[in-house]
Amino acid sequence: MHHLHIIIQQILNIVINIKIIYIFLDIILFIMIPKNHPRYESLLLRKKIVEAFNNGILADSGMIAHGRGETFDYLIGEKTSEPAKLAIKTAAAMLLLAKNPVLSVNGNTAALANKEIVKLSKILDAKIEINLFYRTESRVRNIERLLLENGATKVLGTDFDNLMYINNINSPRATASLDGIYNADVVLVPLEDGDRAEILVNSGKKVITIDLNPLSRTSKMSTISIMDNIVRALPLLKEEILSLKFEDEDYLTSIVTNFNNNENLKNYLKTINIK
């Protein structure tokens, strides 16, 4: 028995050492990439995505979804387009007009922008809800911990929540927290899947998405689609909210009513200019 204990201990030591060497090599390899490397920012995001997968925050398919986003970001030159800026300003106005705004967080959002989501929730007094396509209790717990560590005071959509089914649709895609998305009037759902976006829109909610792909079902169905990388879009959204915060309701409403999502998506498509 004693021998077995020693063997297990030694195996554990080897595993820990390998992991330390792996992390060390990873850091060295990353330091070796010069900051002016054309893909530096993109590689930095990939690193965060891989880390989030290793830390039980992101599902394996989340890495593939990131790849789809990267492709579109490449095509727009990794810069925020004018149509995306218009969508961001309109989203800021809509969030300021909302009675019960909720910010939805999935694995990709947690991996890339958890701090920005927490900041946004504070300036808007909006709730944060975890909303996973491939929901596992351990990922919910890991994401909850990450958000709390980064300053969130309350996170909805966890095991302790009373999860309801939107419009009585008995599907894992339709679950929502009673205090959060279920009773929200405006929901920010970055990087969302089409089925889920459709359920939210059909339930009468105003849906704001962040999705680099203008052709996705989510982009086409949402009330406002911000076609930009989440890491650029959220800081810009925060700035817009701060600059519109003291404007009157009529002005904010006029921004929202003058916006046409389909037209804006078409204008965004024109910015993809492949030479």
Ligand code: ATP
């Ligand atoms: P849909 O079901 O809406 O037609 P999809 O099947 O492509 O779309 P998913 O793979 O579930 O949807 O969602 C990922 C979406 O998020 C993709 O459209 C991708 O372009 C986008 N995306 C991925 N990473 C980012 C990012 N960092 N910033 C913005 N959008 C991103």
